[in-house]
Amino acid sequence: MDVVAACRAFVAVSGHGSFTSGAAAAGIPQSVASRRIAALEEHFGARLFDRSSRAVRLTSFGQDMLPSARRLVDLTDAMVDDAARARLRPLRVAVPEICPPRRLADLVVAARRQRIHLEVRQAGPGERARLCQTLEVGAGIMAVPDAAASWRVPLGLAARTPFPAATVFLETLRSGRARTQARRRILIQPEDDVAHLRDPLARAGQSAGLAPAQVTVAPSLVDAAAAALGSPDLLLCSRQQAEEFDLHWRPVSGPRLLRGYDVVAGVREDLDRLSTVLYADIARCLGTSDGHSRPTGGSPPGNSSTGDPM
Incomplete structure (x- = not known):
């Protein structure tokens, strides 16, 4: 009864x-x-x-x-x-600032089709870590080293003029003895100002004979892109970003530069929904090129296992 x-x-x-x-x-x-x-x-x-x-x-x-x-x-x-x-509880997620608004909108639509009420908040790597640690968001797409990543985005260098070769050799950026031309800088955007990307590139630049000032962190993506558009400087970015700014893009010979991302979430259900149900939609937001990155387990907000966010 x-x-x-x-x-x-x-x-x-x-x-x-x-x-x-x-x-x-x-x-x-x-x-x-x-x-x-x-x-x-x-x-x-x-x-x-x-x-x-x-x-x-x-x-x-x-x-x-x-x-x-x-x-x-x-x-x-x-x-x-x-x-x-x-069922309508919003799942607030901190996402990288580099995600294009249109693709984020598509992600929200895809989530609603799965009865997931998603709210995205764009932030840099350090701010995303802080938002997760303070529980201002329920989950975050965090910057992690390649080995711990569920999503991977190949990086290269972009310039306003075409490159003479299929790969950029850092040695070609050295200034000659006459020093008649200004040194071309490699501009790192804030999203890539993390130890597992910044430090290998800086070491590779030093090994190639570049001056320390030739590998520098820009205040913002807009500043970095403006410099690449208006000068010989090079922007470290993904192929998707280069296309958005109408820049020519080539991979770097030497260090294997990959943005790595993984999910952290305070609730296991939220972790599963982001890393499985919405995996492909998040991949498109991040600009992954192959779609073959593996989903891995995540960690609760504030867990240091996500890697060094700075």
Whole structure:
């Protein structure tokens, strides 16, 4: 017996003083209401209604049971409302600032199709780590080394003019003895100002004979792109970013430069939804080129296993 359904019929009939009107109010046929109330009476071992007259009247037992039945029906309705709100609980996710707005919008749409109410907040690597640690977001797409990554984005150098070769050799950026030309700089955008990208590139530049100032971190992606568009300087970026800025892009000979990303989340369900259900959509936002990166497990916000965010 469905006790809640039976109590709902009991409350409706008692409130309208009629099986016909009460059943209509409950949205069920009169015969169903009668059967449910009869089953409830059998379950309790006492009659709820006096059916000896044309009017439906509560028995003394029915009067005693009615408040409890109302509380059960009200509690059930409240639980249904709570469940509906819980399904719409926003999953706030910190994402890289380099994600194009259109692709983020597509991600939100894809999430809604899966009944995931996604709210994205764009931030740099350090800020994403802070947002996760302070629980201002429920999850974050964090910058991690290649070996720990679920998503990988190859990086190269972009310039306003075409490159003479299919690969950029850092040695070609050295200034000659005459020093008549300004040194071409490699500009690192804030998203790539993390130890596992910045430091290998700086070491490779030193080995190639570049001056320390030739590998530098720009204040923002806009500043870095503006410098690449308006000067011989080079922007360290993904192929997708180079296309967005209408720059020519080539991979770097030497260090294997890959942006690595993984999910951290405070709730296992959120981790699973981001790393599996929305995996391909997140990949498109990040600009991965092959789509073959492996989903891996994540860590709760604030766990240092996500790698050095700075």
